[in-house]
Amino acid sequence: MNVRQKPERTRLSAEDWEDAALNLIAEQGVGALAVEALARQLGVTKGSFYWHFRTREALLQAALERWEQYGEREIISQIEAIPDPRERLPELFRRVAHELHPHRVYAALLKALDHPLVVPVMARVSKRRTEFLHTAYSEAGLEAEEALNRARLTYAAYVGFLQLNFTLGLPRLSHEEFDAYVEHMIATLIPA
Amino acid sequence: MNVRQKPERTRLSAEDWEDAALNLIAEQGVGALAVEALARQLGVTKGSFYWHFRTREALLQAALERWEQYGEREIISQIEAIPDPRERLPELFRRVAHELHPHRVYAALLKALDHPLVVPVMARVSKRRTEFLHTAYSEAGLEAEEALNRARLTYAAYVGFLQLNFTLGLPRLSHEEFDAYVEHMIATLIPA
DNA sequence: GCGATTCCATACGGGCGAGTATGGATTGCG
């Protein structure tokens, strides 16, 4: 903990602040996003911050936009590259299940749904992902109505799982238990 | 808005404060729980508050305990009263789906998982409910391992749905769409 | 009805963190 990536990074850019903000959010939540704290962590003072950003909210906004931009790109394209549509969903499940850092941020944002700024971002992201699932289920053979509801159900299960196991450290699943759970999801949610 | 239940309730008890706190939490989230605001809303001043409670956190704690106590009691017992185990889960789904106020509080607490005080409460509640689902699935015919994972999946789907549709006002389902979604859940998650 | 207890109002102290002002250091550029 408390390690600076580069001990002396004599000059900072707005992007540096945004990245640092996202990291801090991932570790301590949106509520902990304070400019003096961030400044300390970056080895500078407020003076620097208020040169790059007009306000604290502006940083949050920028950081969220940044996150929304460079969020899922790769995974989606990787999945779409799989030729057989029926193999895509299981592969998606397993791949997503073994991610970590993206989930941290998403979970942190999930428990910061108080804040008005994060709501629209999360809404957009969730919408896009649900739509992706929707078409995936359609291509896997479900008919329209059913595919949509299954997509909703799947994404809800994903979001809920993050809350229960990430934020609340609820069942504390072992590696094997977790894998078994994922396989159970696949068996239950994906048509044979 | 801003209606006092009883215009003049000349004297207040600790329970009154706790109820008011829960209502405020349900409407505006845990973050909005400020003693002066609450006092205004109750038509008194801080002086009153600090006679009943040692601190703001103490109120939150008390309110959460109160909520945890009188939370689900009735529904669970009603469900357990259903003779045929295979009818319990569908009935549970449909009943829960048509609640409202309890979900408000739960959703508000869900997006306040930042706060250290709410985490253990939510953990306990979620654990109990998942266990309830676990036995229900067992009684409905699933074997041990599968029943547990199905319970986790079901509760995760519930939690996620609250987040997506309550907090984010995401798909804005119509009445019919919502019912269709619930039936889809039943068809997908509950063994035939 | 009268003192003691319970409940509440008013006024103040103080911390925490956002935002401002201003001058100094560093870097790019002619």
Next chain:
DNA sequence: CGCAATCCATACTCGCCCGTATGGAATCGC
């Protein structure tokens, strides 16, 4: 090299809200 733009430090102000201190009003017990 030297000037301008860029980046940062220091030292404030200010608002918000928790908590405290103390006196006054309402209510209960005898």
